[in-house]
Amino acid sequence: MSEFKQTFNSSLGKKLIMALTGLFLCTFLIVHLGGNLLLFKNDNGFGFNVYANFLTHFPPIEVIAYILYLSILVHALYAIILTVKNRKARPVGYAVAAKSDTSWSSKNMGLLGSILFVFLVIHMSDFWYKYKYTNEVAFKEYRTDLATDQTTVADYTPVSADFNHSVSTENNVEIVRVKDLHARVAHVFGNIWYVLIYVIAMGALSFHLLHGFQSAFRTLGWVHRKYTPIVYGIGAWFFAVIIPLGFALMPVYYFFMHKG
The missing domain is CATH 1.20.1300.10 (Fumarate reductase/succinate dehydrogenase, transmembrane subunit)
Known part of the structure; x- marks a missing residue:
């Protein structure tokens, strides 16, 4: 060790x-x-x-x-x-700096x-x-029609203060609620x-x-x-x-x- x-x-x-x-x-x-x-x-x-x-x-x-x-x-x-x-x-530099192949980034x-x-x-x-x-950071709600794959978006206000995100499906529509980074x-x-x-x-x-x-x-x-x-x-x-x-x-x- x-x-x-x-x-x-x-x-x-x-x-x-x-x-x-x-x-x-x-x-x-x-x-x-x-x-x-x-x-x-x-x-x-x-x-x-x-x-x-x-x-x-x-x-x-x-x-x-x-x-x-x-x-x-x-x-x-x-x-x-x-x-x-x-x-x-090497606390003291050289009196005459020699040419170096070292790159600028190095x-x-x-x-x-x-x-x-x-x-x-x-x-x-x-x-x-x-x-x-x-x-x-506010929230957004995305509703995707699973039949047409069309997505609409709207602002969303959570009911509870500890809400983070959710994913659910209603009437063949996927609903995703997330923070809008x-x-x-x-x-x-x-x-x-x-x-x-x-x-x-x-x-x-x-x-x-x-x-x-x-x-x-x-x-x-x-x-x-x-x-x-x-x-x-x-x-x-x-x-x-x-x-x-x-x-x-x-x-x-x-x-x-x-x-x-």
């Missing part, structure tokens, strides 16, 4: 924790982007609101969510510890991570916290300052993943002459371009398309 503890207290151990939590967070980004793409569906927020309700009321998903929050905190904490340790190891992972952490606090406060712990998204993304903050954060995410994804594989020793270029390609294009771009398009789309 002491050897296990000693391993994870070492610099290598801390880097391993950073790598593992980082890859877990990369997996989350894929799932989160997939769910958020429902925002582009022209269904009055039905798909997205049902998805949001599922994430916050299905016990196994809630457990994974809390593991995710813990991973974010551990990842950030160990990043700070490693950064401070590296600076203490040199500025601390800055990029700090931007992302601040963004996450703002983002979770505006959406997750207000959705789950306040009454600021979609309206909250449209409202927040109508603010140009929030849109700018979101896009800047996604730029930081892009550079953070550009270095972080590849670095995680190197730390874990998963380096191979044949497969490393594939890993670098996935890190550069999928994680550093496609995922941040997909997230950034959401606030921009809502700002211009739902402005009125």
Whole structure:
């Protein structure tokens, strides 16, 4: 047990924790982007609101969510510890800086991570916290005719204060009542300052993943002459371009398309 503890207290151990939590967070980004793409569906927020309700009321998903929050905190904490340790190891800079092949994203992972952490606090406060712990998010009622598959939507006011959601069927009509997070998204993304903050954060995410994804594989020793270029390609294009771009398009789309 002491050897296990000693391993994870070492610099290598801390880097391993950073790598593992980082890859877990990369997996989350894929799932989160997939769910958020429902925002582009022209269904009055039905798909997205049902998805949001599922994430916050299905016990196994809630457990994974809390593991995710813990991973974010551990990842950030160990990043700070490693950064401070590296600076203490070389407190005085070189008189003449030698030319380095180190990328800009590698040199500025601390800055990029700090931007992302601040963004996450703002983002979770505006959406997750207000959705789950306040009454600021209203309800919608969706009625779907099961014969024609036509859905109508209306505002809904719960009878009881502890109401969360319901699904029922009456006269061949499915009735779904859920919190309207979609309206909250449209409202927040109508603010140009929030849109700018979101896009800047996604730029930081892009550079953070550009270095972080590849670095995680190197730390874990998963380096191979044949497969490393594939890993670098996935890190550069999928994680550093496609995922941040997909997230950034959401606030921009809502700002211009739902402005009125």
